[in-house]
Amino acid sequence: MPDTNAPTAGAPAQGRFDDPRAGEILDIVARESGVERALLVPEATLEALGIPSLDLTQAVFEIETHFDVEIPVVADRAGAEFITIGGLVEHVLRTLDCKARAG
Amino acid sequence: MTPRRRVAISGLGVVSAVGFGVPSLLSAIAEGRCGIGRIQGIDTHRLTVKIAAEVAGFAPEAHFDRRQLLTLDRYAQFALVAAREAMADVGPVEPERGGVVLGASMGQLTIDAAYFSLYGEAASRLPPMTVPRTMPNAAASQVAMAFGLQGPCFATASACASAAHAIGLAGQMVRSGMLDVAICGGSDASICLGYLKAWDALRVLSPDGCRPFSSDRTGLVIGEGAGILVLEDWDRAIARGASIHAEFLGFGMGADAGDLTAPSADGAARAMRAALADAGRTPSDVDYVNAHGTATRLNDRTESEALASVFGNRLADVPVSSSKSIHGHCLNAAGGIEAVVTALALRESLLPPTLGFRVADPECAVDCVPNTARPAELGMALSNSFAFGGLNAVLALGHA
Numbered sequence: 001m002p003d004t005n006a007p008t009a010g011a012p013a014q015g016r017f018d019d020p021r022a023g024e025i026l027d028i029v030a031r032e033s034g035v036e037r038a039l040l041v042p043e044a045t046l047e048a049l050g051i052p053s054l055d056l057t058q059a060v061f062e063i064e065t066h067f068d069v070e071i072p073v074v075a076d077r078a079g080a081e082f083i084t085i086g087g088l089v090e091h092v093l094r095t096l097d098c099k100a101r102a103g
Numbered sequence: 104m105t106p107r108r109r110v111a112i113s114g115l116g117v118v119s120a121v122g123f124g125v126p127s128l129l130s131a132i133a134e135g136r137c138g139i140g141r142i143q144g145i146d147t148h149r150l151t152v153k154i155a156a157e158v159a160g161f162a163p164e165a166h167f168d169r170r171q172l173l174t175l176d177r178y179a180q181f182a183l184v185a186a187r188e189a190m191a192d193v194g195p196v197e198p199e200r201g202g203v204v205l206g207a208s209m210g211q212l213t214i215d216a217a218y219f220s221l222y223g224e225a226a227s228r229l230p231p232m233t234v235p236r237t238m239p240n241a242a243a244s245q246v247a248m249a250f251g252l253q254g255p256c257f258a259t260a261s262a263c264a265s266a267a268h269a270i271g272l273a274g275q276m277v278r279s280g281m282l283d284v285a286i287c288g289g290s291d292a293s294i295c296l297g298y299l300k301a302w303d304a305l306r307v308l309s310p311d312g313c314r315p316f317s318s319d320r321t322g323l324v325i326g327e328g329a330g331i332l333v334l335e336d337w338d339r340a341i342a343r344g345a346s347i348h349a350e351f352l353g354f355g356m357g358a359d360a361g362d363l364t365a366p367s368a369d370g371a372a373r374a375m376r377a378a379l380a381d382a383g384r385t386p387s388d389v390d391y392v393n394a395h396g397t398a399t400r401l402n403d404r405t406e407s408e409a410l411a412s413v414f415g416n417r418l419a420d421v422p423v424s425s426s427k428s429i430h431g432h433c434l435n436a437a438g439g440i441e442a443v444v445t446a447l448a449l450r451e452s453l454l455p456p457t458l459g460f461r462v463a464d465p466e467c468a469v470d471c472v473p474n475t476a477r478p479a480e481l482g483m484a485l486s487n488s489f490a491f492g493g494l495n496a497v498l499a500l501g502h503a
Contacts, residue, residue, distance in 0.1 A: 032170070033170075034170055054174070054231070054232075054235070055170070057231040058173060058230075058231055058232065060231075061228075061230060061231050064228070070227075070228075
């Protein structure tokens, strides 16, 4: 069930990008992919940015290390959350929030 | 039958314990400089044997950017650095006419670090690049990517003969017309606790130095590095005004099909004869043999027996040296570095010395060019590689 705060797929709310943790996530993606930080806007797709899957895998690994969290790959949406930068950020933030709630 | 083309060795590249680049290897040969010393790169307190031929002063970040390095085990880094040197003068290659064949190494340092963190530190996950860095074809693929070569690319697995098999197959592919240019040889970086402990258990490592053919030899010394050759269609190399270091003449290989680790003189002799037959030469044409020469009791005795069988009464007139006494036993890279040494011997008219030689061994009745390089006009040479598993590979190279 979509929760009320969730942005619609493909058009993440800018509000989530103002989350300070989003900045940390994007810093890591920029560093691991070599893509200029300014290009990492919510609607940009990883494909259009030319970020190969191996770089993305490495970025997710570094994000996990940074936040000390395990980022799940949701089986029934395999890869879907990693199509856009916004989707990636959203997925990570959601995971972090879950972890925070679980205490 | 496809007409055979001549094959030029038109590029050489090397990384070894005696330095970076062909000039440093050549000076070590000429001056009798040995790259073996106490292991500096890892903690040795759990090792029985504390010496190796390490590549010192290698700064990966000087050669690769941070993102590239994530995907590169040290063995692939060595391969790329040596391949860049070898390809420096080759210029553009039509993508589908260029290939890469390298000896299969295993990314031992990456495996060692990953298993330490998994078993030793109970890590919950491993770095995502662990598999792409450790796969035995990683270096070959990285080299193909670096030079945009889209022809055949693979890694040959035959332990300490891997790089010789790689060069032999690459030479056959250029000779047959399948490829115009092949980057071949091998690289290895295995100086880590896990792998050295495994070698320790075999009781073939020397605690005090590499002394091939010397009666007081005590075993082999593991080294690391890369030896890369560019093999090129002879006419193409001539047409572009390449400086040709030597000629690839032939390749012989076979299996002992006997013991897993103990070498066989018959098997070694068969491979030497096969290389000569492939090159269209006879034992009397051979002016130098770069021996496998590991400095184990058994190898040097068996290899000498094989040489006696091939060269008969002429053996005393055929210099046979082991350059492992200079750069150590570089395992999957050994055949590559030694092929570079052999090509340099032909090019420079200089017999590489066997360092560390002290006492003649009646069971190794060869002229091993003891301790000092010796000038000599060389028309053709063999480079021997004999591996665990009873796998033998011999390259025949000629003066260009």
